[in-house]
Amino acid sequence: MKAAVVAALLAGGVSAHRAHNHRAHQALFEKRGLHNETAGTCAPTCTTIYTTITGAETWIQPPPKTTSAPAPPPPPPVVEVSSTTEAPVPVITATTTLPGEVVPTPIPQTCPTPGTYTFPATTIVVTETTTVCGATTTEVPAGTHTLGGVTTVVETATTVVCPVATTEVNNGVVTSVIKTTTFVCPTPGTYTIGPITTVVPSVTTVVVPVVTTFCPGTYTAPAVVTTITETNVVVYCPFTSSEIPAPTPQAIATSPAAPPPAAPPAPVKEKPSPVPAKPSPQPHKPSGGGLGGNGNLWAMTYTPFRADGHCKSAGEVMEDVTLIKKAGFVSLRIYSTDCDTLPNVGAAARANGLRLIIGIFIGAPGCDNGDPTVAAQIAALKAWKQWDLVDLCVVGNEALFNNFCTVQQLTNLIVHTKQELGSVGYTGKFTTTDVLSAFESRDVSSICNVIDVATLNAHPYFNYQTTPGQAGVFVKGQLSVMEKICGKKAYCMETGWPKAGVCNGAACPGVSQQREAIASIKKEVGNEVVFFSFRNDNWKEPGSCNCERSWGCGDVFGV
Known part of the structure; x- marks a missing residue:
């Protein structure tokens, strides 16, 4: 045989x-x-x-x-x-x-x-x-x-x-x-x-x-x-x-994987969210029905987790989203429906006039339509159905790279999600996002046929030849290649630079390096990318490059 x-x-x-x-x-x-x-x-x-x-x-x-001969x-x-x-x-x-x-x-x-x-x-x-x-x-x-x-x-x-x-x-x-x-x-x-x-x-x-x-x-x-x-x-x-936690499905990107299950947080006495004195601002809609931002800023990733991995309250979420709006962003990218993300982030986005990029998170092998985790997320979105806030639905985050889905499984899941959300009125765009190598190493034509825009995650820090000042040109180059793969307009769902960790060749993390990298990305393709992430994710393990917790960049934008 x-x-x-x-x-x-x-x-x-x-x-x-x-x-x-x-x-x-x-x-x-x-x-x-x-x-x-x-x-x-x-x-x-x-x-x-x-x-x-x-x-x-x-x-x-x-x-x-x-110079000796290679080992046998x-x-x-x-x-x-x-x-x-x-x-x-x-x-x-x-x-x-x-x-x-x-x-x-x-x-x-x-x-x-x-x-x-x-x-x-x-x-x-x-x-x-x-x-x-x-x-x-x-x-x-x-x-x-x-x-x-x-x-x-x-x-x-x-x-x-x-x-x-x-x-x-x-x-x-x-x-x-x-x-x-x-x-x-x-x-x-x-x-x-x-x-x-x-x-x-x-x-x-x-x-x-x-x-x-x-x-x-x-x-x-x-x-x-x-x-x-x-x-x-x-x-x-x-x-x-040995430093990477077993269950998290992320590796390079900088997409927030859902934190490990934790006991419910102790009751927190919080002040009720303030009621706006005037009508909420209307969420910004890109001209022509497309995606992207105003000027050189578009979106920021957001996950409602505290440093200990517990869920933030509605009031804490409102404070965060208000600051993101103040920084000049017009959209938020969320990854899943857990932690009351839809009601809390949705309400905060509406109050601040922000748009949403919603997601179906695939965190383990087997992205079958009947997978209970996937089915629960689809059901939560159908029950929420505040589609006037939504510009894009991202089905899967690096599911191909992590071998959680085959190309055909992911294609089928995108089609299934379209049918399910369409049945309750969603008429917006769909996509899936991954690292460029995952798309280039496979025949993804079936995926390209069922998505509306091409998206990828691009983190210059993980290219050992890229300095912070070259980060924007790096991301711009990746978007150009992605557009050729699917023949559709491409956007970046995750990009940024860590403020702490070890050097990866010429790519060194640090506070000043993060500012330089983000300025470069903002200059080159700021209105086509989603920056990762609003705050440091201290609930994560540090990872082998000791950078996993250190991608928070809200302070770079003055908030």
Whole structure:
């Protein structure tokens, strides 16, 4: 039987390519620099998007630290089969020897025969920000596929030098590596550097090499017990940072994942919300029925959680939303319906004349129409139905990247949500949002066909080559690529910069750096983006880059 590849799903695990609890490290790096008539290093004159490359199944190893020959591939697992009359398949314990690995790339485990395999836990400590060739898996249909490479948009003739994730064969062993490629762009335009063409006879799951950056931290591949029913199956056991909470579905973005369940807060005696002395202002509606803001500001993300993870009161929400209005924003993005978000944020938005971007949050694998969490959110929206406040409904936040949905499942859910909300009068726009790599590594044409506008989450901090001053050009470049993918106007549902954490290459967090980055984004695309987030999310874990709690930017806007 043809060998298969399986990615081990660890309880509470997070993709090794994302260390950011909200948005973690993107396997896709994008860069768009300033004009330069001479050669550059993936910076001057170009927008570089590191996309996935699909090829044959590979064993992943980091680049060698010395000039000596690369280490040989790991030996096959040591297999111990225990005979038993109760189990229908043998129980097998596999022990893996790591060949000098210094970064938490997924561990390949070979399962030659059917059985129940146990893979022991492994821990790796990363002491400095490290970029290597990592891997993920993707399923492709039968046929010829040209994927990956580096897509570069240049504004003038130039020579670009870029790292590219690719594969090479040595003595019959296929290895994923990062190579530096020099490419001459003779005229302005869009170029794809180093794509790979692969032909598969049937639906096949293959390994995708990607450029991956790991921040300092402790990473653990938990023990895994899995039952294999086919022969020659390769299981990839990803690492997670010990600092990242298990249940949160975010990694890089900066979208607020719902906080872990908590006991109800102690009763809080609050003052009743003040009654406006005059009629509430009419919510701003973009001209022409489109999206976007006035001048160079549009929207801010908002989640009604206190620092301890408990829900804010209606009065606290009103105070926050009033300040957001004072800062000059015209819309709010909310992610879900929990924590009385719809009645409390809705009332505050109406009182302040703000529009809403509402959402269906998918926080675990399986975005089926009948999923109780999804169904409850749809039911809450149907009961609330204050559609005169709503400009856009976002179904799913990074659900593709986190493998919570397949493309078809997400397409079906968007269609289902349209039907359900349409049945109670909603006639506004629909979309879904994700990181650019999630859209580029899949055929998302079915999703593009059912959404009204294209949206993505873009956080320049997770591109290790982007400085705060280049943040706006980075986001602008991502929006341009997203518009080409779906052929529709694109908007950014999340962007910002952390004020604390560790440096990710040239991308260093800090108070002044956050101000510089946000000023850059505001200048370039301020009326097309949703800034993340109003206040720091102290209820989150700090994450492997120690930045997860520190995206609050309300003070940058004077509130």
